[in-house]
Amino acid sequence: MAAGPVFACSGQGSQRPGMGADLMDIPEVAVVFECASDVFGLDVAALCSAQGDPSALNDTRSAQAAIATLSIAVGRALRSRGVEPSALVGFSLGQVSALALSDMLTDEQALSLASVRARLMGEAADANPGAMSALLKADEDAVEALVSQCAQGEVLVAANFNCPGQIVVSGSVGAIGRAEEAWAARGGRFSRLPTSGAFHSPLMGDALEPFSAYLESVAFCEPRMPLICNVDARPLSASTVRDHLARHLVSAVRFSQSIDLLSASGASSYVEVGFGGVLTGLIRRIDKDAARMCVQDRASFDDCLALAAQGAFAGRG
Template structure:
C-alpha cells in the first residue's frame, strides 16, 4: 500500500506536463488521418504500408520526451508493501484493501466520457493522447458517430484513455481506493490500461502500442469473414465439442482453414466464441440441440483472441520491441494465465500471445478472490465499464460482488 506522502505529491507533478495549446493546435486535426479511417475495399485488407508507417513512427519516435502518466497512485521510487504481491492470501484486513478492474473493447458508447471531463487531469490525458495520435480522439468519444467509435482502431484507444480518465473520478471521490490498491486486472486491451496504471509502461508509449495493436487487429479481421458472439448455455452443453462440429461444418462448406473456439472465458455459464462466419452461423442455427440458451453477436469485426489474428502478430511483435517495460508497481494479473506478471520479459511475451489466445477472465477472478472460508473480501472498483465487469464478477464470486463499486 502507498503512503499519503507519495500520493499527495503526484497531482503537483502531473500539471507541469500538460501539453501547450499551441502544440496541440499544430499537431491535432479534427479528423482522424485518412490511412487509419479508410475501410477495406472490395474485400481486400487496407494496404500494409499504412500500418508499416505507424510502426516506423513508433520506432523513430523520440521517447526521451515522454512525460509518462504521473497522475498515478505512486511516485518514482515508491515501494510497495510486499503484501500487494499476495493479494489472494492477505495478512492485512482485506476490507481495508482494494482491487481495480479495467474494461476492454466494446463497452464504451458515444458520450460516456463526458462525466469524467469535470476532472482537470482527465482532460489532460486526452490532450496528451491527441498530441501523440495527431487527431482529436476526444471528439470521436464525445460526438461519434457510433460507427466510427465502434471500429477497433478507435475503440481500443478510446477505451484505454477513457478508463484512465475514469480513474481521476476514483482518485477524487475515493482516494483510499488508490492508496490501498493491491491488485489490478484488465479485460483484453484493458490489460494495457492496467500496465499503464501500474507504471509498467508510460502513457505515451502505451497509446502508441495500442494504436498499432488495434490497427493490426482491424486489418487481420478483413482477410476472411469472421466474428464473435456470446453463448449462454446449460450444464449439458459441451462447448469444445460444439466448436469442433462448427469448424468441420465450415470446412465442408468450402471455408479454408476455418476457426471456432472459446476466445473469452466470462463465467461458468457464459463464454465468448469467435471464429469464421460460417462456423458461427452453424452454432446459431443449431443452438437448441446443443444446449445453448442464447447467442448474441458482439459489435466487433474480428475473431479476436483466436488464430485468425495471427496476421497481426508480426507487426505487433515489432512494436513491442520498441517499448521499454518496467515491473508493475502494483501486481497486474495477466489474461493469459490469470496470474500476476513475474518479470518484465513475460509482459511482452504475454501481450503478443494475447492476440491469439483466449482471455481467461473467469480464471483471473478465481485467482484474485481465492481465500479461506470466512475471510473478508477487498473492495473492488469496476472502473469505466458501466457495471459490465461487476456483473461478470457476480457470476463468478457473489460474495466478492457484494463489495464491488462501479466508477
C-alpha cells in the same frame, strides 16, 4: 493481498456518446485525454462527448481509443486521490489500460501500444474475416465438444471465458454459424457479438509478427501491484509481458479464471474503471460476495472516493 480495491479495466464494446463527459474537468482526466489525442491523432474528448457521432465512436480504432483513454484517466484520478489498487485486471483491451495503471508503462506508451494493437488487429480482421458469438448457459466441456463438432476444418475456438455460464466462441463466419445452429439445437441461447473480426483466435495470426516486433521496442517496468494476465490468469512481470501481450492476440481471455485467482488471494472489492459496467456484471456472477462498482461518471467517482475515505475497500485477509 494489500488493502484497496482491484481495478478492473473495461474492454471494447462498452462505448457510447457521453461516456466520461462530466469527468473532463478533473485535471488528471483532462491530461490523459490530451495525451490520447496526440497519440491517436484525433480529439478523443470530442469523440466521447454527448454530441459525438455514434458511428464514428463505434469504429474499432476510435472505440479502442475512447475506452483505453477513459479507463486510464479514471484510474489516474482515483490514484491521485489516494485510492490505490491492490491489483489490476483488464478484459482484452483493458489489459493495455492496466499496463499504465500498474506503472509498467507510461500513459503515452500504453496509449501508443493500444493504437498499434488496434491497427494490426483491424488489418488481420480485414484479411481473415470472422465472427464471435456468446454462448449462454455454457460450460467448458460443452463448448469444447461443440468446437470439435462444428469446426469442420475451419477456425473455431473458445475465445472469452467471461463468467460461469457465458463463454464466447471465435472463428470463421461459417464455423460460427454452425456452432450457433448446433447450440440452438441443444436448447441453448447465443448472442452474435458486434465485432469486426474473430478476435482472440488464430485468425488474428497475421498481427503476431509485427506486434511482437513492436513490443521489442517498448521498455516495460515491473508492475507496482499485481496485474493479472488474460492469457493464463497469472501475474505479469517485465520479463514475461512481451510474450504474453503477443499471445494475447490469438489466445482466450480468461477473465473468469482471473477473478477466481484474485478472490482466492483475498480480494473482496472491485472497481471497474471505464464505462458501461460490463465487468461489474461479470464479477457479480463470478464472486457474488465481492463488493463491486463501476466508476464511469462524476457521481460514481465521488461515491468511490467517499467509500475509500470510510475504509470500505479491504481484502478478505
